[in-house]
Amino acid sequence: MDRRNKPSALAATPAAPPQARVDLVGDRVTAVLPTGESVEVLLTGATVLSWKGAxxxxxxxxxxxxxxxxVLDGSKAVRGGIPVVFPVFGQSPADVATSKLPQHGLARxxxxxxxxxxxSEADASSKTATSNGVQLDFGLTSSSADPKLKSLWPFDFALLYRVTLEPGSLVTSxxxxxxxxxxxxxxxxxxxTYxxxxxITQVQVDGLGGASYSDKVDGFKVKTQxxxxxxxxxxTDRVYKPEAGAAQALTIVEGGRPKYGITRDNLSDAVVWNPWGDKTKSIGxxxxxxxxxxxLCVEPGSVSxxxxxxxxxxxxGAQSIKLL
Incomplete structure (x- = not known):
């Protein structure tokens, strides 16, 4: 029998979009996007060890x-990746509160x-996340910091560090x-950031022209780029103070082509560092x-x-790195 008013078929439920995979294994957190891009973070220092971007x-x-x-066993700071420097950059003068801390402080x-x-679905207020990205949050407090170091700087602090991976970019805040x-x-x-x-002979940094800087290789003399x-x-070991502060965008150029674009939020200084051949002999x-x-290290910070x-x-404060 012909039925003119057949019930309409039920609409198929749309499949959920692919999601990033996040794994915590031992002391490492790894996130992998559906595109295959990934980031790996060591819990020691919340140090980003790897960022694979396309x-x-x-x-x-x-x-x-x-x-x-x-060294990745937590016994010392990691050489490479993105170590977090806090509450002091380098060594402190003897007359400041951080003077007893080791170089670059206690966070790393x-x-x-x-x-x-x-x-982004879980945090619609984020300015950086998209539906294709993932955010990883890490925390450190005065009570959870290395006991041997926190006694050398006895202040009650809390750090929240966010690593945001998106297609073609990485944000750390x-x-x-x-x-x-x-x-x-x-x-x-x-x-x-390493x-x-x-x-390296084909690499340049754009965006620092005309900026003043402290040249650590030349006795901390203040110069103008x-x-x-x-x-x-x-x-090369220089602490730059761009005239536009954190508003000045930086670009790492290789072979005449832009490679990395760096924008900064509330981090007005930029350290540029490469040890070159002779110096590496003394770095174990x-x-x-x-x-x-x-x-090449281009390091956003507030250190001058x-x-x-x-x-x-x-x-x-934050840095946003975009692949160009």
Missing amino acids: VGGGAPEERLWLSESA TSRWEFLGRST IVVTNNETDKAFDFQVLLH FRVGD AEGKVDITGE DFAPKDGYKNM SWQTLEPGDAFE
Whole structure:
């Protein structure tokens, strides 16, 4: 019998879009996007060990440099990737509160807690996440920091570090909170990013022309960068203060082509570092010794002066790296 009013077929339930896979195995957190791009974070220092990103639909490639002799068992800071520097950059003068801490402070050698993952659906207020990305959150407090080091800088603090992986980009952001009830503390913070490059002699940094900088290789003399791009022709260790501060975008160029675009939020300084050949001989965990040919550190931070954080206040800074 012909039935003119047949019931309509039930609409098929749309399949959920592919999601990032996040795994915590031992002391490492790994996130892999459906595109195959990935990031790996060591709980020691919340150090990003690896970032494999792709451009224009190509295959993901490693974008960070990691020493072949990097110590990954938590006994010392990692040489390579993206170590977190806090609450001091370098060594402190004897008359400041961080003077007893080792170089670059306590965050990069303390074991952080993995606080979990989120996506743009779970955090619609995020300015950085998309439906194709994933966010990994890590925390460190004065009570969970390395006991031997926190006694050398006895302030009540909390750090929240977020690593956001998206197709073609990586964002790392940090929030520093002063949990003291009645006293301020001074600090410095920096994201010590080791970029992987093909040939350092073909690499330049754009965006620093005309900026003043402290040249650590030349006795900390204050100089002014010539206009144009910064060439890397020997040992380089400079703390730049771009006139536009954090608003000044930076670009790593290789072979005349833009390779990495770096934008900064509330991190007004930029350290440019390459140890070159002679210096690597004195760095025990730098391998191979000619590895300087394939790396360049461009490090957003707030290190040319001290940030004063009042009780209950918070400071937030971030870097966003885009593959070009």
